[in-house]
Amino acid sequence: MTLLEVNDLSIRYAVEDADVHAVDNANFTVDSGETYGLVGESGCGKTTLAKSILHLLDSNGYIESGEMWFDGTLPQWEDGNGNPRKEIIDDDRYPVRADGMTNLAELSDSQIRDIRWREVALIPQSAMNALNPVYKVGDQIVEAILRHEPQTTKREADERARDLLERVGIDPERADDYAHEFSGGMKQRAVIAMAMACNPSLLIADEPTTALDVIIQDRILEELEQIQEEFGVSILVISHDISVMAEICDRMAVMYGGKIMERGTRDDIFRETANPYTLGLKNSFPTITQKQQQLVSIPGSPPHLRDPDPGCRFRKRCPFAVEDCERSHPPMYDVASVEETGRLQEAMDDRRHGSACYRTDELDEIRTKAMKEETWKETATQSH
Amino acid sequence: MEGNRNAESLVEIENVHKWFDMTQGVVDTLLGRDPQPVRAVEGVNLSIEKGDIVGIAGESGCGKTTLGKLLVKLYEPTEGEIRFDGQDISDMSREQQREFRQRVQMIFQDPFESLNPRMTVFDAIAEPLQINGMADSYEDRRERVKTVLNDVGLGPAEVYLDAFPSELSGGERQRVAIARALVVDPDFVVADEPVSMLDVSIRAGVLNLMKDLQDKYDLTYVFISHDLSLIRYMCDRTAIMYLGNVIEQGPTDKLIEDPKHPYTEALFDAVPDVEIADERRRANATGEVPSPRNPPSGCRYHPRCAHIIPPDDWQGSRDAFRRAYQYKIRLREADFEREEFDGDDGAERMLSIGLALDVPEEYRHSSELRGTGMGVDPSELDLPSETESSLRTATEKYLDGDRESAVAELDALRTVCADEVPQPRPIDERQVACHLYDDGEAMRTPAAPNAE
Incomplete structure (x- = not known):
């Protein structure tokens, strides 16, 4: 079942005289109970995209166009069963469509506050510093519960806070401690507990393990898996670390220069890799289990996104670029049907394996060449 | 260590210690407290052979960066000796020091910080030449800088010579930093997390460059990183550090394919x-790295260790000993709040929670997995009955407020791991500092409680 459906989302940052196209025409769908990953290098737009869902962009950032349909709505629009009331759906002034989904992009700042925590919670990038140093950790969770569920009593909230801490493996008695009395891993767990305080249906985890040492990272990844199993919450993970992604994501989107270059299941991305950028990324990533083959880097560096030209964002670094790539950024093609029919066919369904590349119909050749080191050494502007 | 040394070794590190913050604050002096230095590096022995890439790996705070800085003489050891090409680097004449500073170079983690923003690429790279008096004329320097720029993949050099760091990408900056280290034609380069600030797609280029330059410049590297996949890619030999100690060192492939020390494992x-395996085994370690101001006795890793060694006469399982011993540590450190455990079942609750292990699910005891909260059923653990009863007595004493006799009650729970510092021993082409190998190749019983 669809939990979040992002359609043609574009986000800009206004900088001096030009706009930075941080996210451009992104389309993807997150289902209930799954872990969806946004993976890419710094500046690819993954964090911007995730923050925009909760309207947490920096002040110069804005949603240029697009929709974010979410299965959940404001409390004042709900009927007794938690679904939006019929008159809300029928009234065009409300951003709620017939199937009960609400367009988060159109909510006002005060309305989105009723979505945060209650429906969508965020584990911020530097979760280690996300706890307030002058409040007890337990009280911070209590505060979140009371703010978003005002009908709860203080006592109930306190019990829930302790229960949440215990579920993420922290001794409930530590609720009375301050953040500085927690170790790094415990802070991270406490932040996860806090995010789960109001039982949201979507958890956004922005680089949840980046600042952590590897043994603690291992435990936090386990924790996220367990939270998901127990609460059935969907998790949207943002990370640059493709090995972490390979481990925890059911499906993912690979981003580059503000565009989604490839999306699909974990197996699609790692075993049936179709996009030249993803192929290059895989080549450059060391693995621990295999005796290493040669790592190959992608030549050049990521594009700046100020008023980008219309061509494919990756073409300047891509060894497979052709003339078409100059004209416009490729649409998302359906990899499986292209492979079946040999003809380029645009992806109609967000859930299917898609790749934004004009040469998706020459996949076999591209995959073979991408394995070779010399392919990536040719100047990228060369076309054949 | 003796067997490891031969004529080829370029750097020899012998029993090196580095303690920081040895001075005492006013408050401490008034209260008569002893100073508690940070023991960043303690008793490290390592020899680095010519032409090797030696990795130093470990979690943050393990002392790997401090060791790197000791090697290039940015720090002086508190104790011990580092010899470079046979010469003690703490005891060099001016002339020897000048030569050392030319032959030994360092590449830092962050190319956004390590380059002077107001110097052009040419100035930055030519500066070490001038300092070392290596190229007299401007023309010579310019030629030398051009050659090095081409070597580090920044060609044609003319494009970069007059650029400022702000005009360069991260990968280009790190290449400039490498050029700056190599321009004086060194023998030994210490690289501290050289690619951790770079994007994934750019990293591989810098790593490969470092490998290529090793042949070209005839270099020996020390490669410091927390990223074990990078260590595997780069390093011939690796030393794993934990809280200032090297706990295992040897050929990188050996260490990864068959780790001997429980921490390495x-x-x-x-x-x-990235390779999607069905299920990866998780790390069997409890807790986090303790403070280097007050490190655990004996083997620094023993409070977290999955294979902690019970006394010879221990009748129960190793897993049960690990739990009981950790319980003793927690009593000693007053880790339980007495108010939380009042009431009739207080002692029983405390024991049940205290004997639980904070490990990944696959290593938990079946009675831990059954319960909803945290806690384990002591009677289901393979504990000798007298241990179980002294655990109960200790718990009651603790709750009565008598922590000292509670800990004394558990005096029989002793381990060699806490009593003696393990000495590095040669096992299977490597050195391992772990009591499991005191008698040569040890029998290692896996500590998997669910297998019972």
């Missing part, structure tokens, strides 16, 4: 991998 188990 946990460290490599914890690394996720």
Whole structure:
């Protein structure tokens, strides 16, 4: 079942005289109970995209166009069963469509506050510093519960806070401690507990393990898996670390220069890799289990996104670029049907394996060449 | 260590210590407290052979960066000796020091910080030449800088010579930093996390460059990193550090494929991998790295260790000993708040929670997995009955407020791991500092409680 459906989302940052196209025409769908990953290098737009869902962009950032349909709505629009009331759906002034989904992009700042925590919670990038140093950790969770569920009593909230801490493996008695009395891993767990305080249906985890040492990272990844199993919450993970992604994501989107270059299941991305950028990324990533083959880097560096030209964002670094790539950024093609029919066919369904590349119909050749080191050494502007 | 040394070794590190913050604050002096220095590096022995790439790996705070800085003489050891090409680097004449500073170079982690923003690429790279008096004329320097720029993949050099760091990308900056280290034609380069600030797609280029330059410049590297996949890619030999000690060192492939020290094992188990395996084994370690101001006695790793060694006469399982011993540590450190455990079942609750282990699910005891909260049923653990009863007595004493006799009650729970510092021993082409190998190749019983 669809939990979040992002359609043609574009986000800009206004900088001096030009706009930075941080996210451009992104389309993807997150289902209930799954872990969806946004993976890419710094500046690819993954964090911007995730923050925009909760309207947490920096002040110069804005949603240029697009929709974010979410299965959940404001409390004042709900009927007794938690679904939006019929008159809300029928009234065009409300951003709620017939199937009960609400367009988060159109909510006002005060309305989105009723979505945060209650429906969508965020584990911020530097979760280690996300706890307030002058409040007890337990009280911070209590505060979140009371703010978003005002009908709860203080006592109930306190019990829930302790229960949440215990579920993420922290001794409930530590609720009375301050953040500085927690170790790094415990802070991270406490932040996860806090995010789960109001039982949201979507958890956004922005680089949840980046600042952590590897043994603690291992435990936090386990924790996220367990939270998901127990609460059935969907998790949207943002990370640059493709090995972490390979481990925890059911499906993912690979981003580059503000565009989604490839999306699909974990197996699609790692075993049936179709996009030249993803192929290059895989080549450059060391693995621990295999005796290493040669790592190959992608030549050049990521594009700046100020008023980008219309061509494919990756073409300047891509060894497979052709003339078409100059004209416009490729649409998302359906990899499986292209492979079946040999003809380029645009992806109609967000859930299917898609790749934004004009040469998706020459996949076999591209995959073979991408394995070779010399392919990536040719100047990228060369076309054949 | 003796067997490891031969004529080829370029750097020899012998029993090196580095303690920081040895002075005492006013408050401490008034209260008569002893100073508690940070023991960043303690008793490290390592020899680095010519032409090797030696990795130093470990979690943050393990002392790897401090060791790197000791090697290039940015720090002086508190104790011990570092010899470079046979010469003690703490005891060099001016002339020897000048030569040392030319032959030994360092590449830092962050190319956004390590380059002077107001110097052009040419100025930055030519500066070490001038300092070392290596190229007299401007023309010579310019030629030398051009050659090095081409060598580090920044060609044609003319494009970069007059650029400022702000005009360069991260990968280009790190290449300039490498050029700056190599321009004086060194023999030994210490690289501290050289690619951790770079994007994934650019990293491989810098790593490969470092490998290529090793042949070209005839270099010996020390490569410091927390990223074990990078260590595997780069290094011939690796030393794993934990709280200032090198706990295992040897050929990188050996260490990864068959780790001997329990910490090495946990460290490599914890690394996720791009290759999708069905199920990865998780790291069997409890807790986090303790403070280097007050490190644990004996083996620094013993409070977290999955293979902690019970006394010879121990009748129960190793897993049960690990739990009971950790319980003793927690009593000693007053880790339980007495108010939380009042009431009739207080002692029983405390024991049940205290004997639980904070490990990944696959290593938990079946009675831990059954319960909803945290806690384990002591009677289901393979504990000798007298231990179980002294655990109960200790718990009651603790709750009565008599922590000292509670700990004394558990005096029989002793381990060699806490009593003696393990000495590095040669096992299977490497050195391992762990009591499991005191008698040569040890029998290692896996501590998997669910297998019972």
